[in-house]
Amino acid sequence: MEDNQNSAPGSVPSGKLGGARKTADPGQNAAKRLQTELMMLMTSPAPGVSAFPSADGNLLSWRATIEGPDDTPYAGLTFKLSFEFPSNYPYAAPTVLFTTPIYHPNVDFSGRICLDILKDKWTAAYNIQTVLLSLQSLLGEPNNASPLNGEAAELWDKDPTLFKTKVMDRHKDVEED
Amino acid sequence: MEPGDQQDDLVAQEAAARDYQPQLEGPLVGKKTPSTAITEEYAKADPIYVQKTMVLPQTYSHYRPVRGDGSCGWRAIGFGYFETLIKRGNRAQIEAERLRLESLNEFIENVGHIEPYVFQDMAEETFILLDRISDVIDNQESAMAELATAFNTTAVSDSIIYHFRLLASSWLKGHTDDYGAFITSDSGCEGYCRDTIERPNIEIDHLGITLLVNVLLKPVGFVLEIAYLDRSPGSEVNTFRFPEEANNQHPSDVGPIIHLLYRPDHYDLLYLADMDLQVHRVDSLSHNFRITEAPMAFHSFSAVGDLALMIPNFGSPPPGLAPSILDVAAASPLSYTPSPGSSWVSSPFTDPIQQAPPQTSTLPATVPVVTQPQAAQPRQQQQLHPLRFSEYCQLPKYVENDTWQEPTFQTSSFKNSHFNVAHYNNPNFQPEEYKPGQEEYEPPSLRNSIRKRSSV
Numbered sequence: 001m002e003d004n005q006n007s008a009p010g011s012v013p014s015g016k017l018g019g020a021r022k023t024a025d026p027g028q029n030a031a032k033r034l035q036t037e038l039m040m041l042m043t044s045p046a047p048g049v050s051a052f053p054s055a056d057g058n059l060l061s062w063r064a065t066i067e068g069p070d071d072t073p074y075a076g077l078t079f080k081l082s083f084e085f086p087s088n089y090p091y092a093a094p095t096v097l098f099t100t101p102i103y104h105p106n107v108d109f110s111g112r113i114c115l116d117i118l119k120d121k122w123t124a125a126y127n128i129q130t131v132l133l134s135l136q137s138l139l140g141e142p143n144n145a146s147p148l149n150g151e152a153a154e155l156w157d158k159d160p161t162l163f164k165t166k167v168m169d170r171h172k173d174v175e176e177d
Numbered sequence: 178m179e180p181g182d183q184q185d186d187l188v189a190q191e192a193a194a195r196d197y198q199p200q201l202e203g204p205l206v207g208k209k210t211p212s213t214a215i216t217e218e219y220a221k222a223d224p225i226y227v228q229k230t231m232v233l234p235q236t237y238s239h240y241r242p243v244r245g246d247g248s249c250g251w252r253a254i255g256f257g258y259f260e261t262l263i264k265r266g267n268r269a270q271i272e273a274e275r276l277r278l279e280s281l282n283e284f285i286e287n288v289g290h291i292e293p294y295v296f297q298d299m300a301e302e303t304f305i306l307l308d309r310i311s312d313v314i315d316n317q318e319s320a321m322a323e324l325a326t327a328f329n330t331t332a333v334s335d336s337i338i339y340h341f342r343l344l345a346s347s348w349l350k351g352h353t354d355d356y357g358a359f360i361t362s363d364s365g366c367e368g369y370c371r372d373t374i375e376r377p378n379i380e381i382d383h384l385g386i387t388l389l390v391n392v393l394l395k396p397v398g399f400v401l402e403i404a405y406l407d408r409s410p411g412s413e414v415n416t417f418r419f420p421e422e423a424n425n426q427h428p429s430d431v432g433p434i435i436h437l438l439y440r441p442d443h444y445d446l447l448y449l450a451d452m453d454l455q456v457h458r459v460d461s462l463s464h465n466f467r468i469t470e471a472p473m474a475f476h477s478f479s480a481v482g483d484l485a486l487m488i489p490n491f492g493s494p495p496p497g498l499a500p501s502i503l504d505v506a507a508a509s510p511l512s513y514t515p516s517p518g519s520s521w522v523s524s525p526f527t528d529p530i531q532q533a534p535p536q537t538s539t540l541p542a543t544v545p546v547v548t549q550p551q552a553a554q555p556r557q558q559q560q561l562h563p564l565r566f567s568e569y570c571q572l573p574k575y576v577e578n579d580t581w582q583e584p585t586f587q588t589s590s591f592k593n594s595h596f597n598v599a600h601y602n603n604p605n606f607q608p609e610e611y612k613p614g615q616e617e618y619e620p621p622s623l624r625n626s627i628r629k630r631s632s633v
Contacts, residue, residue, distance in 0.1 A: 029332045029336065033294075033298060037294075040294065088335055091377040120376070121376065122376065123371060123375040125291055125295050125371075125375060
């Protein structure tokens with residue numbers, strides 16, 4: 001009955017929740033799934049991306065990094081991101097933000113990202129690693145048809161040199177929070 | 178306005194759109210409710226809806242509301258699957274189903290190309306529920322309670338539904354020749370699965386239903402019948418069965434039927450007028466009938482698991498056919514009053530003998546089944562149905578139509594004319610003029626029981 005009791009560090013304590021099912025702690029299934037993903041990230045890491053639960057031990061909150069792909073304006077730069085997972089993950093997408101300032105057509109100045117799989121195209125078959133790899137490819141292939149940063153979308157095609165300058169101006173390393 | 182303000186406005190608007198959540202009310206899967214609530218819901222709607230929902234309770238005495246969160250079709254079919262297993266009351270069948278679904282894990286992995294870590298936790302919830310139901314299958318009330326708890330626990334419900342979504346998408350990927358022609362989008366079967374079936378909170382469509390029926394219901398012999406409540410011409414809801422070949426067969430020739438009610442963009446569960454009522458009536462009219470014959474027959478048939486095929490109209494959800502239930506009912510038919518939580522028989526129908534107007538006992542023996550919901554209706558309206566019939570509701574049609582019975586308020590000279598003062602005896606009679614300020618009759622129980630549909 002309590003077959004998945006061995007998870008959910010830091011998640012809401014159960015007990016107050018009505019219902020006969022003792023394992024129905026919100027976020028518990030999410031935490032279990034995230035533990036699995038953590039194992040997978042550690043055993044088979046993908047080049048250029050990494051992710052780890054945040055320092056406070058809350059499995060629903062992660063920090064990640066993406067290295068800018070070669071042959072893009074972001075080559076050589078490293079970007080930090082935050083992942084906040086809903087308690088019904090993987091049945092809803094995580095909220096992903098760039099915490100490193102980035103100049104990109106599909107990222108706004110608060111770090112919010114326009115990417116379909118993080119919105120309505122999410123499915124439970126996606127995971128942290130596939131999201132990071134999608135974001136990494138988004139760096140080299142922005143979707144300029146639906147920009148969050150209109151100027152960047154225009155400059156991407158019109159003036160790659162100015163684009164690159166703006167990328168370098170905007171980029172600064174942030175302290176680990 | 179400063180450009181900065183505009184930017185802020187835009188940001189705020191985007192944030193509002195991003196964070197928008199539809200207002201969803203009620204449990205994920207609600208309690209079995211008299212379907213007259215649907216009639217009432219549509220009392221002021223388009224005449225076609227009024228007409229169709231007026232006759233709906235005669236066929237389907239009850240319905241079970243399902244929350245309209247985008248997964249209602251998946252949820253309703255899933256619930257119906259487990260509920261039908263419970264009604265069959267056959268532990269061996271449930272264990273066989275568990276084994277069958279377990280063997281489909283490999284199918285999801287190899288044909289559906291879904292990694293085990295994605296679906297194993299989900300499938301596990303399905304198996305846990307099957308195990309729990311199997312453990313208490315001798316007590317159908319407990320089994321239904323397990324089912325209701327599981328389906329109303331978000332994490333469990335989400336998992337089971339997603340497991341079924343993956344079964345359906347794997348079935349499609351494994352039968353692209355059969356279904357590929359139905360997929361109109363450019364992205365093909367893979368894209369359809371990714372964009373439609375595997376996206377949480379995207380409603381099931383016709384192809385999705387076909388897939389789920391073929392992978393989940395058809396192998397165990399269950400049939401899905403959907404009643405479409407829409408504005409198409411006609412006086413009753415149209416019905417369609419999955420799999421398609423079940424459509425032209427008599428209900429007694431197909432397996433147990435799960436009934437759904439479809440309203441544009443939403444599915445609820447439906448239940449045929451309850452067979453238990455007939456059992457009670459027959460029992461009271463001829464005391465020895467069921468004690469001598471029925472339990473024996475039921476025992477022997479249910480042992481081979483083919484009971485539903487043997488008895489006309491019994492292949493559908495309502496009858497509680499477990500021998501144990503029947504035995505209890507046989508021993509003390511009149512004292513058998515299921516608890517309010519029981520979904521088998523709702524409280525208004527627990528004692529049909531007392532409720533049924535006297536005239537029903539003079540009807541031919543076969544009729545009571547059909548007339549029972551109608552017979553009980555006046556009383557029910559009196560209790561919880563402030564619906565008022567005016568000429569604008571096309572009342573004459575229903576009065577003349579023999580499917581609508583309200584015979585006690587007629588006299589030979591005036592018949593059912595609205596001049597007939599006999600109508601004053603009708604508990605539902607209200608003067609034509611209606612002043613909202615004067616008359617505020619709203620039974621609280623009703624207000625709580627009606628599901629307020631969220632507009633999807």
